[in-house]
Amino acid sequence: MLTSTVCAAVSAAGLGIALLTAYRKRFRSAARIAAWSLIPVGLVMTGIVDWVTDLVFKPTVWAGFGVLALSALLFMITRAADRRTGGTRKQRREAAAGERGAAVAPAASAPSLGPARTADRPKSRGTRGSGGGEEDFSDIEAILKKHGI
Template identity: 60%
Template structure:
């Protein structure tokens, strides 16, 4: 009840300031001040102020926020651990073709693991060097 009274008083004071501003022929500023002054009154009329103050002073609501925080902390911790484990496995196995295609047959894996043969001398080798670099970058 006290919060609603305070918010209503703030709205009335803001509308008074808007009226004084309009009297000084600053209509655009007066309209803006009136709009901001009506916001607290609208919050009181919709019941948002009562809901907010009930939430702020409710121990059950704060316990709920604590539970949500704990859940978020647990999720972020497990995500971090999962990333660390995944990163260590990839580093131990190497960033080779097995990491890109684990189900590849042995001959295909050997072909992927072999370094690329030097390109033949000529203009074609220079034309495809950019493409080869992109393919190697993506593990293809």
């Protein structure tokens, strides 16, 4: 009830200032002042002022804000602790991938290069796919040098 009276008084004062401004032939400013001065009355009429006063003057609401602040503080502390002890996300992912890779047998994790070469079958040197591993790396090195890497 008191907040409604205060808002009505503020609006009345604002409308009075708007009238004085209009009397001085500054109509745009008077209209702007009138618009601002009608806001408190509109808020009272919609019930927002009662909601805000209940929000501000109830101790349980402030206790709720305190609980939310404590929750946010705990999130920040645990995140900072994770950063100090666990490294970055990328490092943790790489470590987890390394642990998973160690569980797989080495033969299963090697890429398939086709049929295995035996000692009785000689290597062919004329084809690029079978004996040109060094050529592939030299091409890559040339490209990297070209780009300054």
